[in-house]
Amino acid sequence: MVPHMYRVLSRRQDLADTVTLALAPIDGQIATPSIGQFNMLWAFGIGEAPISLAGVDDDVVTHTIRGVGAVTNALCAASEGDQIGVRGPYGTGWDLDGAMGRDILVVAGGLGLAPVRPIVTRLFARRADYGRAALLMGARDPESLLYRDELEAWRSRLDIEVEVTVDSAQRSWRGDVGVVTRLIDRAPVEAANTRAFVCGPEVMMRFCAQALVDLGVPPAEVFVSLERNMHCAVGHCGHCQLGSSFVCKDGPVLSWAEAEPLLRIRER
Amino acid sequence: MKSIEDLLSEHPFFAGLPAPMLELIAGCGVNVHFDEDECIISENAPADLFFVLRSGKVAIEVDTPRQGPQTIETISSGQLLGVSWLVPPYRWTFGARAIDSTSAIAVDAACLRGKCDDDPELGYEMLKRFAVLVRDRLQSTRLQLLDLYGTHAS
Ligand SMILES: Cc1cc2nc3c(=O)[nH]c(=O)nc-3n(C[C@H](O)[C@H](O)[C@H](O)COP(=O)(O)OP(=O)(O)OC[C@H]3O[C@@H](n4cnc5c(N)ncnc54)[C@H](O)[C@@H]3O)c2cc1C
Ligand code: FES
Numbered sequence: 001m002v003p004h005m006y007r008v009l010s011r012r013q014d015l016a017d018t019v020t021l022a023l024a025p026i027d028g029q030i031a032t033p034s035i036g037q038f039n040m041l042w043a044f045g046i047g048e049a050p051i052s053l054a055g056v057d058d059d060v061v062t063h064t065i066r067g068v069g070a071v072t073n074a075l076c077a078a079s080e081g082d083q084i085g086v087r088g089p090y091g092t093g094w095d096l097d098g099a100m101g102r103d104i105l106v107v108a109g110g111l112g113l114a115p116v117r118p119i120v121t122r123l124f125a126r127r128a129d130y131g132r133a134a135l136l137m138g139a140r141d142p143e144s145l146l147y148r149d150e151l152e153a154w155r156s157r158l159d160i161e162v163e164v165t166v167d168s169a170q171r172s173w174r175g176d177v178g179v180v181t182r183l184i185d186r187a188p189v190e191a192a193n194t195r196a197f198v199c200g201p202e203v204m205m206r207f208c209a210q211a212l213v214d215l216g217v218p219p220a221e222v223f224v225s226l227e228r229n230m231h232c233a234v235g236h237c238g239h240c241q242l243g244s245s246f247v248c249k250d251g252p253v254l255s256w257a258e259a260e261p262l263l264r265i266r267e268r
Numbered sequence: 269m270k271s272i273e274d275l276l277s278e279h280p281f282f283a284g285l286p287a288p289m290l291e292l293i294a295g296c297g298v299n300v301h302f303d304e305d306e307c308i309i310s311e312n313a314p315a316d317l318f319f320v321l322r323s324g325k326v327a328i329e330v331d332t333p334r335q336g337p338q339t340i341e342t343i344s345s346g347q348l349l350g351v352s353w354l355v356p357p358y359r360w361t362f363g364a365r366a367i368d369s370t371s372a373i374a375v376d377a378a379c380l381r382g383k384c385d386d387d388p389e390l391g392y393e394m395l396k397r398f399a400v401l402v403r404d405r406l407q408s409t410r411l412q413l414l415d416l417y418g419t420h421a422s
Binding site: 109110111138139140144165167168169170171173174175176177178179181182186200201203204207 | 325327328329335336337338339340341342346365367408411412414415416417418
């Protein structure tokens with residue numbers, strides 16, 4: 001439970017409230033994470049927050065953080081060279097290896113692109129292992145598209161379909177406008193042979209998962225990443241409990257077959 | 269060259285529609301083409317047509333005082349543009365502009381409304397299909413209103 005000390009290797013301001021930090025270990029390091037897992041990042045003197053892995057490269061872990069409160073604002077304010085505590089990796093990951101030979105559909109909304117980013121990079125690295133592949137991305141407007149340069153680079157490669165839609169836009173935007181669920185109907189995959197990974201705000205994931213199931217993707221092949229307030233991140237404190245499940249340990253990545261009944265439980 | 273009836277029968281909106289009904293609708297339709305950036309419909313103008321999109325992409329727009337025209341939705345081949353022709357006062361509530369070079373079948377609304385009045389079976393079939401379209405757009409609009417990706421959304 002004691003965090004390792006990491007140093008901010010680089011800091012990129014993605015959006016007005018969102019920053020990507022690459023962190024390198026100083027005094028020992030966390031175990032090698034699986035894609036889809038999260039770390040608890042500790043801003044000294046302020047507190048800890050669960051943050052998904054947006055990338056792993058040797059010892060360096062990358063996190064994309066949106067400042068919404070005390071901890072995340074402090075993490076976003078970190079400069080190159082600053083120290084941050086890291087413990088983890090925690091939770092379940094995206095099972096991409098188990099989907100070899102299948103079509104892959106990645107659906108991301110807003111900041112939800114960060115946790116699925118490692119799926120896309122791994123898909124590119126092992127493209128021949130999978131069938132058709134598509135990334136469907138939704139955002140509020142063109143200005144709030146995360147990783148815009150990377151999206152454009154992915155799009156220019158022709159072996160993965162990349163579709164982007166925004167909720168509203170000015171006339172200068174030539175791309176799609178509309179909710180991300182609408183992209184699902186025209187995704188170039190064979191539904192019955194598809195594994196889908198969905199990440200974004202919970203309402204968006206609910207509607208997308210339902211649209212995928214309606215399309216014919218089996219509920220056990222649709223994976224979502226849940227977010228709940230967390231404290232210990234190891235299944236002890238009960239902060240993240242949903243029914244009999246702990247999101248930190250049994251999740252955050254769950255199949256829709258598992259997640260759907262849990263999301264029907266109302267939190268008090 | 270394919271007839272309007274053939275083109276309509278290949279369009280998802282009309283899938284499974286009996287041939288006699290397709291023939292009635294085709295009788296109200298003509299092929300149209302819009303260049304990139306061409307205005308297709310103007311906000312508040314009479315809604316005397318609707319468009320069955322065959323290729324290209326169209327932006328549905330609303331004029332805003334400070335930011336100018338805002339795109340609220342885009343639609344493309346396989347979809348339909350225009351529902352205001354169905355109910356009085358038959359006026360467009362939004363404008364539409366071709367983002368890409370766009371081909372469509374323009375259906376004369378007054379002509380089709382007349383045929384629907386004369387043939388309730390055709391009218392009911394059209395209403396059922398347009399109801400799905402309206403429901404889908406309503407659901408999309410509600411999701412957009414939630415501002416899902418905003419800081420306070422989840
Ligand atoms: C498994 C997991 C992975 C996550 N990955 C990321 C990530 O990659 N990048 C990122 O920026 N954030 C991520 N989050 C969310 C992040 O943990 C919270 O935003 C953070 O804990 C808020 O702490 P705070 O002290 O900054 O704000 P607080 O003061 O605790 O909260 C500020 C506001 O944010 C809301 N809030 C707090 N936690 C959450 C949450 N989990 N989801 C939605 N709203 C919340 C509060 O209700 C409050 O309105 C993840 C959360 C989980 C559970
Ligand atoms: S955060 Fe403590 S049980 Fe999950």
